[in-house]
Structure formats: structure tokens, C-alpha cells
Amino acid sequence: MSTKKNNYSYIGIAFIILVFGIIFVPKIIDRIKGNDITRSESRSKDLTNNSEGYTSDLMYMNINGAPKKVPEFSFIDQNGNTITNKDYEGKVYVVEFFFTKCPTICPRMNRNLVQIQNTFLDFEDFGVASFTIDPENDTQETLKAYADNYGITNPNWHLMTGDQDTIYELANIGFNIYAGENPEVEGGFEHSGNFALIDKHGFMRSRQDNFGNPKIFYKGIISEDEKVDEDGETEEISMLKEDIAKLLKED
Template sequence: MSKKSNYSYVGIAFIILLFGIIFVPKIIDRISEGDVTRDESRSEDVSNATITKKSKSDLKYLEINGEPKKVPAFSFINQNGKTISNKDYLGKVYVVEFFFTTCPTICPIMNRNLVEVQNQFKDLENFGVASFTITPEIDTPEVLKAYADKYGITNPNWHLMTGDESEIYKLANKGFNLYTAKDESVEGGFEHSGNFALIDKEGYIRSRQDNFGNPMIFYNGLVPEAVGVDEDGIPQEITILKEDIQKLLNE
């Protein structure tokens, strides 16, 4: 081999060494600082943001002043004497209602409908129900436990809760905008909404949209699924509630 060839190889080797000394550390720094993205590296993985965006359903968020409304913090005692808070529901899709065990009118209908929903999603650990009594002075944990047994409430994530009356009414009227009030002029002595609220795994109030593109916000809990349409022409919404629960479970 000639001396000229030797010099050529030495020159090439020197250039490669110089490239390694100058540029490789800079590339490593860019990767460690997050400048080189997965898109640049052509990895088959995609970012969490992309996954989240693609997996979201078409259900709307209830927005207040342009911000998605989240379930406010709460902490009450359930039918088993255990303290339950909003944190116990994180990671779960759940339905919210306000009721009382001595209600002679709409509560039995609402809870029979919710039992139907419960049975649709039987044995799912990430589905639950939050039932808040509006007569906590009557509805002790023992009374709530008997009520749960009577209606066939078996889901371990279905908590019937009691506690401070003022906090419960505040949660109903301001936290969920589900009207609740004492009214001696009505049968049972209390008036409250017959609607259900649907909450996603992150604690946001969700619903499908109406014909105008606005969130429905709540689901009518007063017409049984088997009835279809009641005598006043109001259609049942238990079917769409089940469908939307499944959508949130898939998110």
C-alpha cells in the first residue's frame, strides 16, 4: 500500500474522530433535554397527548365560564359506616343522584332505574353510583344499608351517603345544580330533582349534546327504560345513559 493511501485513511479516521468529539455530545444533550421528539426519531410510539385525544368520546363537558366543571370535593359516611370522598371515585365512571329513603314518589322509580344500570355494568370495578340522602337526620348508615338491601344494590362502588345536611344541600344545588329543597306543601315534605348526573374518570360532569350542539347536562331518571315514553310524552333516557356510561368507560 502506498504512503499516499495511508495518509488518506489517516485523514478519514481523523475526521470521524473529530465528528464524534464535537457533535455526538450535542446530540445526546438534545435528547436528554427533550429537544428530539418521538416524531423526529420516527418511533412507532405516539405521545400520551395524542392517545388521550384519540380516545376521547363525543360526550360534552359541562362548562362554567369557559372551564369544564369538575365535581366539588365532598366527604360523607356510606351505608357501611365508611367515609367516602370524591377521591374514592377517581378513575371510575359514576352516576350521581339525590334522594331520601322515605320518599313516597320519585325516589323508588329513580333507584329501580339505577339498579337496572348497575346490572348492565355488573362486576366492573371502574363503575359506580353516588347517592346522597337529603334527609340525613333520618337516613343513618343503618337505614341506608337496609334500603340498599331492599333495592338489590350490590355494586361495592355504589355508596349511599349521609352527613351534614347543609353540606349535602350545598353539594346538590351548587355543586351539581340538582335542585333540592324542603317543602312541606309537597308529598314527602321535600322537593328534589329526578335527574342523574354522569361523571367521568377524571371527575368532570359529562353528557351527550342536544340538537343544538349543547350538552344535555343531566339524564332523566323518572321514566323506566321498559316504559319508553311516559303519559306526558317524556321519553326515557336510561338507554342513552347506559350508552354514555360505556363511552366514558372506553375513554
């Protein structure tokens, strides 16, 4: 008699599990597909150390399921100081790759960055990381003169030089921002005109695009005043400023 009761119990449990699977599993799958879980509920305390404070709606750039974090680096800046990624810990900062002899996009990029610098003059936890892709020419002295010429005054804006292969690896792999030599183009080097935005904990952040994915980068060439370029591309400096402000509010 007890054996029959046990069999009935097992049948009942199996039936409940089956009903649960039919009703709830599709709903869970739909939520995962809609990124409800991965974008909000899976944001761990260890990711930002800010679970009790303000966290903006800016997204993380994920590589193989993990948030993309700035790799370690160490270079010499325009003042002759050794600057590493640790010097930017606790700061929101913008990343660019450029070179001082650039005859095309770099002057426009850095004028835009100076404007951003001046917008956040009162914030000690804002900075810029500029890496030259022509370190043979861009010595410390050359970078210092360039900084003075452009009105770079933020003590957290470091124009850095060092080993070229290391810089190119940092650009192409570390930040996924293209940079390379090309003797056939004007200036001898080609690179992206994009900026990357980094939060206080070293994670790459951006707003989402129209498809719900992170934009990853911000166009750095077109100014706010221009609004659009000759190709009809819209400026993103105003967008970048808004997102810097959001990250500065995070702990």
C-alpha cells in the same frame, strides 16, 4: 434612497396584513361561532389525560369557560365508611339525590339505577353516588337496609349521609341538581329526578342536545320499559347506558 425603500417595505407588510385580515379573520370567527375550535381543538391534554387514547364524543359542562368538575366532598356511606370524591377517581359514575322515605320518584329512580348497575356488573370502574337529602332520618343503618332492599350490590355504589346544609350545597351548587325542603309536598322534600354522569377524571359529561349544547343531565324517573311517561316525556336510561359505556372506554 434607503429611507424610501424602508417606507415601501412597511407599506407592503401593512398591505399583506390587511389582506390576511379580510380573507382569514372572518373564517376564524365563523369557526368559533360554530364551536369547531372550542369543542375539539381546544380539548387539552391536561383535561382528560387521554390525548393518546380513546376519547368519546361526550361533551363537557362548561361554567365560565371552564369544564365543570366534581367538588370535594366527604360523607358516611351505608357501610359506615367515610367516602370522598377521591374514592371515585378513575371510575365512571352516576350521581343522584334522593331520600329513603320518598313516596314518589325515588323508588323509580333507584330501580332504574339498579338496572344500570346490573348492566355493568363486570366493570370494576363503574359506580353510583347517592346522596340523601334527609340525613336526619337517613342514618347509616337506614341506608344499609334501603340498599339491601333494592338489591344494591356494586361495591362502588355508596349511599351517603352527612350534614344537611353541606349536602344541599353539593346538590344545588356542586352538581346543579335541585334539592330542598318543602313541607307542602308529599314526603316533605322536593328534588330533581335527574342523574348526572361523571367521567374517570371527575368531569361532568353528557351528549349534546338538538342545538349542539350539552344535555347536562339524564332523566332518571322513566324506565326503559315505559319508554314514555304520561306527559309524553321519553326515557333516557338507554341513552345513559350508552354514554356510560363510552366513558368506560376512555383512559
